Amino acid sequence: MVKPMLCFLSLLCLGSAALAESTSKILGTSALSQLEGASGGGIVPWATIGGYGSEGEWGAAASISGVQVDDFILDTGTVLVGVNNRLELSYAQQTLQVEELASGPFDAVIQQQVYGLKVRAFGHLIYERWPQVSVGLQQKYNQNPNIAKDVLGADSDQGTDVYVSASKLWLHALGGRNVLVNATARYTNANQIGLLGFGNADGSDYQLVAEGSAALFLNPHWAVGGEYRQKPDRLSSVDESAWWDAFVAWFPNPRIAVVAAYVDLGTVALWDEQRGGYVSIQITN
Structure with a gap:
């Protein structure tokens, strides 16, 4: 997965110079690449439409990211296309490796594909009174169903997350610096975002969970922030x-x-106590 994604990143970087010499959005407002492919933060989707295209334009982005905690490594490659600052289509390929079991008889590599759709419903990130509100869905396919279903007792190897995000960027809000706040409500039955399957032995068992993000732009090129993502916790075995x-x-x-x-x-x-680091590189048009 890594080599094809690197090739796509290179082509997008080269092509972007020919497709758009200047952007229609403020630097950073194309957002980042979320682990499931949508534009947003690392773990939370935002209401943003990815890419730097505005009304009447299109944009695209591709990223490679990695999360390494005490016992796991999660690698993700994503691509997305934003159209008319209204519609976003995305794809993510995730690979989770359990370091402790990688050399043992247990298949310690789990892969998942995520297809995403997001539509801006109303509002604007900056220029309207109301926040930008978008509705999205993520269709997920776990490629290793034996682990999720036979070992952990999940109900299915696929599921659909539906979410609503509201995002607002206030210019010169805090000490002359820009501030972004996002809130997301997600309806999901995914265990560990789907890497451990969907639902439990009693059925699909969807739950409404809350997610949030906040970021402070220190200047046009640097931002700091944090995110929180509630999880459904539906498997009785773990x-x-x-x-x-x-x-x-x-x-x-x-x-x-x-x-x-x-x-x-x-x-x-x-x-x-799974704690560690996350690094992501994104190329955007």
Whole structure:
């Protein structure tokens, strides 16, 4: 997965110079690449439409990211297209490796594909009174159903998350610096975002969970912030904790975004206190 994504990043970077010499959005407002492919923060989707295209334009982004905590490594490659600042289509390929079991008889590699759709319903990130509100869905397919269903007791190897996000960027709000706040409500039956399957032995068992993000732009090129993501915790055999992170984002120019974060995933399956780092590189048009 990594090599094809690197090729796509290179092509997008080269092509962006020919497609758009200037952007229609403020630097950083294309957002980052969320783990499930949508534009947003690292773990939470925002109401933003990815890419720097505005009304009557299109934009695209691709990213490679990695999360390494005490017992897990999660690698993700994403691509997305934003159309008319109204519609976003995305795709993510996730690979989770359990370090402790990688050399044992247990298949310790779990892969998942996520197809995303997001539509801006109303509002504007900056220029209207109301926040920008978008409705999205993420269709997820776990490629290793034996682990999720036979070992952990999940109900299914696929599921659909539906979410509503509201995002607002206030210019010169705090000491002359821009501030972004996002709130997301998600309806999901995914265990550990789907990497441990969907639902439980009693059925699909959807739950409404809350997610949030906040970021302070220190200047046009640097932002700091944090995120929180509530989890459904539906499997009786293992525990699932809420996730949170604290991040630093660098936007050297409209085409490149680099993010580093400290992440705390809490308890994941049989392993508790899963803490570590997150790094992502995104190319945007």
